[in-house]
Amino acid sequence: MNKSVIVNKSCALKGNIEVSGAKNSILPIICASLLTDDVVELSNVPDLNDVHVLIGILEDLGKRSMFEKDKLTLYPTDELNINIPIFISETASKIRYSILILGALLAKGHEVSLPLPGGCSFSERPIDIHLEGLRKLGATIEEHPNKIIAKSDRLKGAHIKLRFPSVGATENLVIASTLAQGVTIIENAAREPEIEDLINFLNSLGAKIEIEEPGKIKIIGVESLIKKQSIKHKIIPDRIEAATFIILGAIAAEDFITIKKMNVTHNLAFLNLLQKIGVKFEIINNSTLKVYKSTNLIGTKIETDIYPSIATDIQPLLAVLLTQAKGESTIIDSIYPSRFQYIKYLNLMGANIQYLDSSEGIKIIGETKLYGHKVLSTDLRGGAAVLLAGILAENTTIIENSYQIFRGYSDLENKLLGLNVRLGNSSDKILQMI
Numbered sequence: 501m502n503k504s505v506i507v508n509k510s511c512a513l514k515g516n517i518e519v520s521g522a523k524n525s526i527l528p529i530i531c532a533s534l535l536t537d538d539v540v541e542l543s544n545v546p547d548l549n550d551v552h553v554l555i556g557i558l559e560d561l562g563k564r565s566m567f568e569k570d571k572l573t574l575y576p577t578d579e580l581n582i583n584i585p586i587f588i589s590e591t592a593s594k595i596r597y598s599i600l601i602l603g604a605l606l607a608k609g610h611e612v613s614l615p616l617p618g619g620c621s622f623s624e625r626p627i628d629i630h631l632e633g634l635r636k637l638g639a640t641i642e643e644h645p646n647k648i649i650a651k652s653d654r655l656k657g658a659h660i661k662l663r664f665p666s667v668g669a670t671e672n673l674v675i676a677s678t679l680a681q682g683v684t685i686i687e688n689a690a691r692e693p694e695i696e697d698l699i700n701f702l703n704s705l706g707a708k709i710e711i712e713e714p715g716k717i718k719i720i721g722v723e724s725l726i727k728k729q730s731i732k733h734k735i736i737p738d739r740i741e742a743a744t745f746i747i748l749g750a751i752a753a754e755d756f757i758t759i760k761k762m763n764v765t766h767n768l769a770f771l772n773l774l775q776k777i778g779v780k781f782e783i784i785n786n787s788t789l790k791v792y793k794s795t796n797l798i799g800t801k802i803e804t805d806i807y808p809s810i811a812t813d814i815q816p817l818l819a820v821l822l823t824q825a826k827g828e829s830t831i832i833d834s835i836y837p838s839r840f841q842y843i844k845y846l847n848l849m850g851a852n853i854q855y856l857d858s859s860e861g862i863k864i865i866g867e868t869k870l871y872g873h874k875v876l877s878t879d880l881r882g883g884a885a886v887l888l889a890g891i892l893a894e895n896t897t898i899i900e901n902s903y904q905i906f907r908g909y910s911d912l913e914n915k916l917l918g919l920n921v922r923l924g925n926s927s928d929k930i931l932q933m934i
């Protein structure tokens with residue numbers, strides 16, 4: 501689905517928009533479901549391409565599933581023979597989170613051959629922290645140019661200190677050590693809300709996992725996770741999607757729009773930053789926020805960091821907001837220092853953004869008028885940035901490579917149309933693919 505999206509200037513948005521379940525929660529939770537042979541019923545599941553790809557990989561492994569509306573039911577796996585090596589298909593290389601299948605299958609004592617994972621291509625994304633941790637748990641891992649071959653008998657609990665609090669590596673090691681013999685301690689672990697969601701899910705399966713203090717996770721390995729009852733779990737709201745809609749309201753609401761089904765607590769640092777920039781919003785309750793059309797924005801210095809600081813995934817969207825602010829802004833991305841491919845396309849639309857270097861990030865000269873242009877969705881959030889810019893820009897913007905955007909935003913077309921975003925070539929046209 502490598503098609504283009506057409507979007508027209510739409511600066512009179514109004515109404516409500518609902519946030520879906522978090523992409524970065526559902527992906528590890530689907531992988532973790534490989535640990536149980538109980539029926540798993542997940543709700544608030546976003547309908548995303550990456551979710552479908554991952555379900556497909558699990559189906560190759562014998563897990564049946566049913567995905568209807570926002571409910572995903574995963575049924576027990578037909579018994580996998582642990583003496584037969586498992587070859588994960590090339591499909592897995594399309595999404596980075598296929599790497600978490602490794603932790604789950606090693607936990608169950610399998611020998612696995614996995615193609616190297618893909619995902620958003622905005623930066624080099626190594627997996628050394630994952631592999632080092634799995635080795636500490638007793639796995640034998642061979643690294644080949646395009647694949648990994650890994651095996652283990654029962655993994656053994658270990659004390660692991662991560663050299664960086666990687667989200668994916670923390671999730672992989674939590675999943676892997678759930679069934680390990682003995683206790684595992686993960687220090688310098690990631691603290692993102694999605695980690696807590698995964699832990700809550702695993703505990704509902706019968707795991708014994710505790711966040712002892714922020715950044716320190718204790719896992720007491722259990723023999724198995726069979727409870728002989730179906731497990732229900734609701735995925736937390738997507739905080740990056742919520743942030744995207746808040747910025748959308750600030751730049752393009754007629755008066756205000758209302759964001760529903762979010763979790764305000766997960767976006768606190770972002771909301772504090774918006775206040776500093778001059779965005780006007782009102783927190784109605786923890787799941788509902790009204791954001792007003794905001795003018796008189798002030799140029800600001802931003803640096804992304806691990807949770808609870810400003811997420812790297814939000815910085816391309818903030819860059820669009822800051823093209824409208826008075827004065828100069830800078831954004832440094834300390835998680836992915838070169839995640840700025842999208843600025844080329846914002847500049848084509850009239851923005852004035854300069855890449856300095858990986859330690860100084862980008863400089864944005866504000867108060868620029870944006871104009872529709874043919875642009876490229878360089879990656880998921882870079883694509884969302886040019887989409888926001890297209891909504892703000894004069895005339896029409898055509899976004900190529902748009903499948904990238906749909907990797908992270910569930911039901912986006914209907915949500916935007918519900919706010920009066922003018923998509924396609926005529927008023928009654930849905931998000932038009934050309």
Ligand code: EPU
Nearest residue numbers: 524620625626627628629630666667668669813835836880
């Ligand atoms: N890193 C290593 N070695 C590793 C793992 C990570 O050097 O083995 C480095 C990365 O290169 C990066 C930093 O550690 O510089 C952070 O990477 P992390 O592992 O935390 O990221 P991830 O788990 O691969 C998740 C999200 C990303 C989000 C990052 C950072 C999911 C599915 N993906 O990726 O989400 O940018 O955490 O918060 O959870 C997105 O939603 O647009 C997206 C890319």
